[in-house]
Structures are given as structure tokens and as C-alpha cells.
Amino acid sequence: MQEQHAFPFLREILLFLSLAGILIPLLQRLRINQVLGFLAAGTLFGPFGLGRLAQDVPVLAWLTFPNNEDVAMLAELGVLFLMFMIGLELSAARLWAMRRWVFGAGSAQVVLCALLIGGAVWLLLGQTMEASLVLGLVLSLSSTAVVMQLLSERQTTGTPLGQAAFAVLMLQDLAVVPILILIGALGGGHGSGGSDNVAVIAVLAMAKAALAIALIYLVGGRVVHPLFRAFARHRQPDVFMALILLSTFGIASLSQMAGLSMALGALIAGLLLAETEFKHEVELMVEPFKGLLMGLFFMTVGMGMDPLQIVHAPLWLACAVALLVLLKAAVIAPVMRLGGLSWGRAFEAALLLGQGGEFAFIVIGYAISARLLDPGLGGRVMLAVGLSLFLTPLLARIGRGIGERADNAARDQEMQQAQGELGDARGRVVIAGFGRVGQQLAKLLASQGIPYVAFENDAKLVSQLHAKGVPVYFGNASRPELLRRVHADEAPAIVLTMDHPASAMQAVRGIRREFPNARLFARSRDEKHARALKLAGASVVVPETLEASLQLSAFVLEAMGLDERVVDGIVDRERDQFVQALTAPGGTV
Known part of the structure; x- marks a missing residue:
């Protein structure tokens, strides 16, 4: 027992x-x-x-x-x-x-x-x-x-x-x-x-x-x-x-x-x-x-x-x-x-x-x-x-x-309120995502007198900036009806700066489907994400890791005594090689 x-x-x-x-x-x-x-x-x-x-x-x-x-x-x-x-x-x-x-x-x-x-x-x-x-x-x-x-x-x-x-x-x-x-x-x-x-x-x-x-x-x-x-x-x-x-x-x-x-x-x-x-x-x-x-x-x-x-x-x-x-x-x-x-x-x-x-x-x-x-x-x-x-x-x-x-109701209301402003948005650069990268791009465009219109999903940030006169509106740039309101087909460039990979991919596919001739520039998280965006239809893709590493390398090479023009040539060659690898069929980045 x-x-x-x-x-x-x-x-x-x-x-x-x-x-x-x-x-x-x-x-x-x-x-x-x-x-x-x-x-x-x-x-x-x-x-x-x-x-x-x-x-x-x-x-x-x-x-x-x-x-x-x-x-x-x-x-x-x-x-x-x-x-x-x-x-x-x-x-x-x-x-x-x-x-x-x-x-x-x-x-x-x-x-x-x-x-x-x-x-x-x-x-x-x-x-x-x-x-x-x-x-x-x-x-x-x-x-x-x-x-x-x-x-x-x-x-x-x-x-x-x-x-x-x-x-x-x-x-x-x-x-x-x-x-x-x-x-x-x-x-x-x-x-x-x-x-x-x-x-x-x-x-x-x-x-x-x-x-x-x-x-x-x-x-x-x-x-x-x-x-x-x-x-x-x-x-x-x-x-x-x-x-x-x-x-x-x-x-x-x-x-x-x-x-x-x-x-x-x-x-x-x-x-x-x-x-x-x-x-x-x-x-x-x-x-x-x-x-x-x-x-x-x-x-x-x-x-x-x-x-x-x-x-x-x-x-x-x-x-x-x-x-x-x-x-x-x-x-x-x-x-x-x-x-x-x-x-x-x-x-x-x-x-x-x-x-x-x-x-x-x-x-x-x-x-x-x-x-x-x-x-x-x-x-x-x-x-x-x-x-x-x-x-x-x-x-x-x-x-x-x-x-x-x-x-959707908030977006529609926002768009109706801003319809008069957006009606004059022909020929403006469209910025999708107005975080740190989007704001820096907008600052450079404004300094050169280039008009732009921006969209951002953070309602609090939009309210703060819009009150200061910044042309940023609440909305998702992957929505075709929103892009048509700002005449995206006539925009000299559409720039995607959002840092969420899935959102960027959705936006690239939606924009390319509705506006096949648009010049579409996209920020990517890394090289793998860059290749995916390129295959989805982005005209130019810039990985944030690539540019950061190239700039850091340039500073190091100059500190080692190399001439500035030589360093610029080295950096440009590296960037060109990346672009070629990105566009080559079956190539690896």
C-alpha cells in the first residue's frame, strides 16, 4: 500500500x-x-x-x-x-x-x-x-x-x-x-x-x-x-x-x-x-x-x-x-x-x-x-x-x-476642413510621415522655398504643428482618395519617411498602384527592407543604416588624413555599388 x-x-x-x-x-x-x-x-x-x-x-x-x-x-x-x-x-x-x-x-x-x-x-x-x-x-x-x-x-x-x-x-x-x-x-x-x-x-x-x-x-x-x-x-x-x-x-x-x-x-x-x-x-x-x-x-x-x-x-x-x-x-x-x-x-x-x-x-x-x-x-x-x-x-x-x-470620420472631417488649403497643393512635394526624418526634410525644403504638404497618423503631433502653420494633416498616405485630394499625380516627389516597415510597404504598393508614374522616394529600416520596398515599386530607397555608416566612415577617413575629395569619391562609390546591387535582379545587398 x-x-x-x-x-x-x-x-x-x-x-x-x-x-x-x-x-x-x-x-x-x-x-x-x-x-x-x-x-x-x-x-x-x-x-x-x-x-x-x-x-x-x-x-x-x-x-x-x-x-x-x-x-x-x-x-x-x-x-x-x-x-x-x-x-x-x-x-x-x-x-x-x-x-x-x-x-x-x-x-x-x-x-x-x-x-x-x-x-x-x-x-x-x-x-x-x-x-x-x-x-x-x-x-x-x-x-x-x-x-x-x-x-x-x-x-x-x-x-x-x-x-x-x-x-x-x-x-x-x-x-x-x-x-x-x-x-x-x-x-x-x-x-x-x-x-x-x-x-x-x-x-x-x-x-x-x-x-x-x-x-x-x-x-x-x-x-x-x-x-x-x-x-x-x-x-x-x-x-x-x-x-x-x-x-x-x-x-x-x-x-x-x-x-x-x-x-x-x-x-x-x-x-x-x-x-x-x-x-x-x-x-x-x-x-x-x-x-x-x-x-x-x-x-x-x-x-x-x-x-x-x-x-x-x-x-x-x-x-x-x-x-x-x-x-x-x-x-x-x-x-x-x-x-x-x-x-x-x-x-x-x-x-x-x-x-x-x-x-x-x-x-x-x-x-x-x-x-x-x-x-x-x-x-x-x-x-x-x-x-x-x-x-x-x-x-x-x-x-x-x-x-x-x-x-475614418475624423479623417473625412479633417479633409473637409482643409479642402480649401489642399486644393492649392498642386506641385507640392508630398511627405508621408512627419516624425524626425519628415520634419528635417520639411525644414530643408522650406529653406529652399520648395512647397510641401505632409501627412501624419499622430493626431496630437498634427494638432500641435498645424496650429503653428505647418502644412501637416492627419491621415494615412496609403489611402488613394487622400493622395488624389493633394494631386499626388502632379507632385514632383512623394517621400515616405515613416519608420514602421509594414506601413511603408503598404504605402508604396498603394501609391504605385494608383500613381504608376509618381517619383516615389522611401526611407527603409535596413538593407533587407530596402530591397522589399524597391521590389514593391519605390523609385529610390535610402536605408537609414547605410547613410549613417557612410557619414561616420567619411569622418573617420578624414581624421586619418585622407583628402576630402578622395573621401567623397570613396563614399559615392559605396553608395553607387549599393544602388546597383539593389536594382540588379537577384542581387544581394
């Missing part, structure tokens, strides 16, 4: 691996979001799904998870690795590069949504201040996993909307740290009598937790980095994987000993490794398990969702989901608009980020354990969050439609 129990939860592990082995390729083939697929599978095969029938139908006991406690250990592992992978994405360099969006728009979104949602919980549900605060904060977060997969499927991660959404999600991921600390603080002071006492205990506990995190981070950094550096030179994958697991579980254990959650420790472990030169190697090692571990987490979340509550309280759940999406959208749309997105894209972002996030399942579970939340209310809120996740693809489609219509 002792032999029989030597490997606990073997049936559960085998069942999960079997489901994952079937689900992952099936969901990929059907193009269904993996997060939603695993949530649905967990709900179906969990104790509130087919697991209910396990006692009456014995065969189901082998094909379901009839007891939620049996998968508690698997759920804890899923939480730890989810937090570790999120920490690995949050490098300081990445946060600083997007600091305006991350700390500006992201902070505003979390704070305002938390106040609105927390106030609604307090007023409408009559909950305590602590419960309202916890629910307000946790429901202000969105689902990084679902949103990023939707953006990736639509290939919009590199667009302004995709970058803005990603930046806000990064701040939300960071916000989990103080939220987890706050729950521990409020849980420690729960029932101590009086809101003042609770507030004092919460402040002291958060200060103590912040000190503990700082110590763990500093000590961990002095241990983890040298440890990886010492053993990485052996180049053994098994040693590297052992170090990753040691770092994750070791720092999670330190966090638990400091009175914090293990999930917070796993996040710190990811943050520590994100700052080392081994970050990309760690990502490669974890990548094969990423989908499996994420599936493990979301499947165990689905097991905790009771679909019968939809029958028992359909109106409550429908109102909760609708109110959650509407309150978040009412905050996110203006925040995104102030950040520089057009109103159309701001509404699209609002519906894309309007759902609850995966952290809700972790945080609400901790809040119930700390007796800050009633288990019944916590269960209904988790089900509402789960339903909002299932609705996200539909909300994203609706948001995209609204965004397209709003942007």
Missing part, C-alpha cells in the same frame, strides 16, 4: 499532460486563444463541471478532476512560473524606454479605475473599505496573456496602439507587487478594531515588506548573477535549467520566510534574471515550457469557476461584467487619447483592455484566505472576470470596428 502512494497526484499530472498535449496543437490549429481554451477545459473537467458526476459515473473519476484540493499543488506551481515569466519580461531598460506610457498612462489608468471600481463595490454592494480597496485595485488590471496574444494574432504589436497597450500592461504587472503587499498588510490587521488601527498596521506592514523586498533584491542580485556566471561557462543545458529552478524556488522561499507571498518572490526572481546578460538564454530555456505552464495555471483557474452560478445569478453576473467593462473603458479611452492616440484607436484600446486580468484569480484567492473577502462574493467576482476574458475577442472586434469608423 505504501508503494501505491509513493508518487502523489500522479493521476492528476497524467490527465493534465494528456489534456495539454491535445489542447495546445488543437487550439493553435483552430486559431482559438490558448488562455480561453485552457480556462474552458478547466471548467469542463474540473470539480464544478464533469467532476460533479464522478461519484455516479466511476469512469469520470479517471477523466476529470473531481476534487479541487488535488490540483492545489499544480495550481501553486502554475502561479509561480507565471509570475516568474512576467518578471522576466519587465526589464528596467524596457520600462525606461517606454516610461511616458508606462508610468504616465499606466499609472493613471490603474489609479482611476481602482477608485471608480472600488467606489462602485462600496456603494452598490455595501462591502467594507478593505474589500472595496482590494477589488478596486485587482479589477483595474487587465489580462496580459489574452491581450498580447490577440495583438500578436492581428500583427499589431508594433503599432502605436499595440505599444500603448503593452506599456499599460507592463505597469499593471508591476502594480501586482504593492497589491500583494497590501493584502498581506490588511489581512494582518483585519479585525484589529478601527480603521485607524488598520491603516497604521497597513502602512507599517507595507514599509516592512518594501524593506524585505529591497533586501531580497540586493542579496539575490549579488548571489544569482555570480552563480549564473560561474556555471554558465560549462554550457550544459541541464545545469542552466537547474539554476533557473533554484533561483525561482529559492527566492520564492525567501519571500515566504519574510512574510510575503511566494508568487511575489517568483516575480522578483524573474526581475533579477531580466537584468543579467543571461536573460535571452533563460527565455530560450523556458520557452518550450511556457505554453504548458501557462496552460497549467489557467486550467486550474477554470477548475475553480462554477458555471452553475450563471444559472443562479445571471443578472448579477451580466451586470458585473458590463459594469466592469464600461467603467474601465470610460477611464482607458481618455487616458489613451491624452497619450497621443486618435479617438478611434483610444476606444479600441479601451475595449481591448476592458476585461479583468489573470492576477484577479491569484489576488482574490489570497484575499479570501486573509479573510478580507467573503468566499461567496470572491467566487462570483472570479467567475465575472472569467466571463470577461471569454468576451475579450468579441470586444476587441467591436473596438476595432468602432476605431476604424471613428478614424
Whole structure:
């Protein structure tokens, strides 16, 4: 009998691996979001799904998870690795590069949504201040996993909307740290009598937790980095994987000993490794398990969702989901608009980020354990969050439609207002994209008395420059009707300066199709992009890397004592060779 129990939860592990082995390729083939697929599978095969029938139908006991406690250990592992992978994405360099969006728009979104949602919980549900605060904060977060997969499927991660959404999600991921600390603080002071006492205990506990995190981070950094550096030179994958697991579980254990959650420790472990030169190697090692571990987490979340509550309280759940999406959208749309997105894209972002996030399942579970939340209310809120996740693809489609219509209406209105000015635009150089390169070109053209008209997709930038009398208008230069308004067929040159490769390619194809005789000059990201633009129909392509390297080389050669005319000849020959290679059939650049 002792032999029989030597490997606990073997049936559960085998069942999960079997489901994952079937689900992952099936969901990929059907193009269904993996997060939603695993949530649905967990709900179906969990104790509130087919697991209910396990006692009456014995065969189901082998094909379901009839007891939620049996998968508690698997759920804890899923939480730890989810937090570790999120920490690995949050490098300081990445946060600083997007600091305006991350700390500006992201902070505003979390704070305002938390106040609105927390106030609604307090007023409408009559909950305590602590419960309202916890629910307000946790429901202000969105689902990084679902949103990023939707953006990736639509290939919009590199667009302004995709970058803005990603930046806000990064701040939300960071916000989990103080939220987890706050729950521990409020849980420690729960029932101590009086809101003042609770507030004092919460402040002291958060200060103590912040000190503990700082110590763990500093000590961990002095241990983890040298440890990886010492053993990485052996180049053994098994040693590297052992170090990753040691770092994750070791720092999670330190966090638990400091009175914090293990999930917070796993996040710190990811943050520590994100700052080392081994970050990309760690990502490669974890990548094969990423989908499996994420599936493990979301499947165990689905097991905790009771679909019968939809029958028992359909109106409550429908109102909760609708109110959650509407309150978040009412905050996110203006925040995104102030950040520089057009109103159309701001509404699209609002519906894309309007759902609850995966952290809700972790945080609400901790809040119930700390007796800050009633288990019944916590269960209904988790089900509402789960339903909002299932609705996200539909909300994203609706948001995209609204965004397209709003942007088209704004463009048409802008064009009608500027129609008198654009009617006189015959013979002007057309500049598509008015960033740094476009503005520099416009400055040179203006200094020589050459008229131009420019288009830019950044509505905020257009408004600022147009108010100063600069002939720049909001719009996408790949739209034929827009180009016809400015008589692009009579333009001496059309210059594409946008730095987004896909947008440049779309513009070249559209312009060449509508205006086959146009002189089309394009800026490219690199040599490969230059060849693609040339094949698409651009007359002249200038890679930014080529010109920068030629100018730098010229300065170096002159510093070495070569005559300026000799250097100019060398640079011109290199440029001519590039142009010949670019235009030669089958040539390599």
C-alpha cells in the first residue's frame, strides 16, 4: 500500500499532460486563444463541471478532476512560473524606454479605475473599505496573456496602439507587487478594531515588506548573477535549467520566510534574471515550457469557476461584467487619447483592455484566505472576470470596428476642413510621415522655398504643428482618395519617411498602384527592407543604416588624413555599388 502512494497526484499530472498535449496543437490549429481554451477545459473537467458526476459515473473519476484540493499543488506551481515569466519580461531598460506610457498612462489608468471600481463595490454592494480597496485595485488590471496574444494574432504589436497597450500592461504587472503587499498588510490587521488601527498596521506592514523586498533584491542580485556566471561557462543545458529552478524556488522561499507571498518572490526572481546578460538564454530555456505552464495555471483557474452560478445569478453576473467593462473603458479611452492616440484607436484600446486580468484569480484567492473577502462574493467576482476574458475577442472586434469608423470620420472631417488649403497643393512635394526624418526634410525644403504638404497618423503631433502653420494633416498616405485630394499625380516627389516597415510597404504598393508614374522616394529600416520596398515599386530607397555608416566612415577617413575629395569619391562609390546591387535582379545587398 505504501508503494501505491509513493508518487502523489500522479493521476492528476497524467490527465493534465494528456489534456495539454491535445489542447495546445488543437487550439493553435483552430486559431482559438490558448488562455480561453485552457480556462474552458478547466471548467469542463474540473470539480464544478464533469467532476460533479464522478461519484455516479466511476469512469469520470479517471477523466476529470473531481476534487479541487488535488490540483492545489499544480495550481501553486502554475502561479509561480507565471509570475516568474512576467518578471522576466519587465526589464528596467524596457520600462525606461517606454516610461511616458508606462508610468504616465499606466499609472493613471490603474489609479482611476481602482477608485471608480472600488467606489462602485462600496456603494452598490455595501462591502467594507478593505474589500472595496482590494477589488478596486485587482479589477483595474487587465489580462496580459489574452491581450498580447490577440495583438500578436492581428500583427499589431508594433503599432502605436499595440505599444500603448503593452506599456499599460507592463505597469499593471508591476502594480501586482504593492497589491500583494497590501493584502498581506490588511489581512494582518483585519479585525484589529478601527480603521485607524488598520491603516497604521497597513502602512507599517507595507514599509516592512518594501524593506524585505529591497533586501531580497540586493542579496539575490549579488548571489544569482555570480552563480549564473560561474556555471554558465560549462554550457550544459541541464545545469542552466537547474539554476533557473533554484533561483525561482529559492527566492520564492525567501519571500515566504519574510512574510510575503511566494508568487511575489517568483516575480522578483524573474526581475533579477531580466537584468543579467543571461536573460535571452533563460527565455530560450523556458520557452518550450511556457505554453504548458501557462496552460497549467489557467486550467486550474477554470477548475475553480462554477458555471452553475450563471444559472443562479445571471443578472448579477451580466451586470458585473458590463459594469466592469464600461467603467474601465470610460477611464482607458481618455487616458489613451491624452497619450497621443486618435479617438478611434483610444476606444479600441479601451475595449481591448476592458476585461479583468489573470492576477484577479491569484489576488482574490489570497484575499479570501486573509479573510478580507467573503468566499461567496470572491467566487462570483472570479467567475465575472472569467466571463470577461471569454468576451475579450468579441470586444476587441467591436473596438476595432468602432476605431476604424471613428478614424475614418475624423479623417473625412479633417479633409473637409482643409479642402480649401489642399486644393492649392498642386506641385507640392508630398511627405508621408512627419516624425524626425519628415520634419528635417520639411525644414530643408522650406529653406529652399520648395512647397510641401505632409501627412501624419499622430493626431496630437498634427494638432500641435498645424496650429503653428505647418502644412501637416492627419491621415494615412496609403489611402488613394487622400493622395488624389493633394494631386499626388502632379507632385514632383512623394517621400515616405515613416519608420514602421509594414506601413511603408503598404504605402508604396498603394501609391504605385494608383500613381504608376509618381517619383516615389522611401526611407527603409535596413538593407533587407530596402530591397522589399524597391521590389514593391519605390523609385529610390535610402536605408537609414547605410547613410549613417557612410557619414561616420567619411569622418573617420578624414581624421586619418585622407583628402576630402578622395573621401567623397570613396563614399559615392559605396553608395553607387549599393544602388546597383539593389536594382540588379537577384542581387544581394
